[in-house]
Amino acid sequence: ARGLHLSRPVVLVGMMGCGKSAIGNALAARLGVPFRDTDEALTAAARMTIAEIFARDGEAFFRARESEVLARLLAEGPGVVSTGGGAFLRAENRALIAELGVSVWLKADAELLWSRVKQRTTRPLLMTDDPKATLMELLEARTPSYREADLVAEASPDLPIPQMVDRVITA
Numbered sequence: 142a143r144g145l146h147l148s149r150p151v152v153l154v155g156m157m158g159c160g161k162s163a164i165g166n167a168l169a170a171r172l173g174v175p176f177r178d179t180d181e182a183l184t185a186a187a188r189m190t191i192a193e194i195f196a197r198d199g200e201a202f203f204r205a206r207e208s209e210v211l212a213r214l215l216a217e218g219p220g221v222v223s224t225g226g227g228a229f230l231r232a233e234n235r236a237l238i239a240e241l242g243v244s245v246w247l248k249a250d251a252e253l254l255w256s257r258v259k260q261r262t263t264r265p266l267l268m269t270d271d272p273k274a275t276l277m278e279l280l281e282a283r284t285p286s287y288r289e290a291d292l293v294a295e296a297s298p299d300l301p302i303p304q305m306v307d308r309v310i311t312a
């Protein structure tokens with residue numbers, strides 16, 4: 142990454158479990174720029190977990206706060222921004238990201254995503270009778286939006302994070 146100079150934020154988008162936070166952190170460290178995470182910024186400001194926000198105020202409220210947080214993080218200048226899996230679905234968020242940053246879709250297949258998220262039951266959207274089926278439905282419904290990202294980096298099972306960072310930088 143030496144010599145790679147960021148003039149805009151790099152925004153990681155993609156499904157729950159694709160590795161946005163882990164890869165985003167490592168990418169930011171590699172590039173020597175700040176790492177920012179919409180879920181983290183949102184829960185820090187709200188002093189509640191995402192599950193609590195969904196339960197108390199509903200998803201629409203969460204999405205409105207998420208858009209505000211995204212705008213704030215993008216305005217902070219060059220850095221790596223990791224987004225919640227639903228952030229790139231809103232046209233207004235995509236437009237803002239296109240204007241101020243460069244988006245990278247961390248593309249991962251259904252099995253890889255499921256293997257990563259099945260351990261953790263904290264995601265409100267997956268608190269259904271059949272979380273795997275729900276994840277598959279979300280993947281299918283969301284893929285057309287993720288395709289609108291500027292760049293794609295493909296995640297593969299067992300690929301170590303530094304190699305995933307290489308893929309993002311190559312993209």
Ligand code: S3P
Nearest residue numbers: 156157158191225226227264265
């Ligand atoms: C969501 C993904 C979560 C979090 C919230 C909603 C989604 O973030 O923002 O639970 O709609 O896919 P991660 O993608 O970091 O799990």
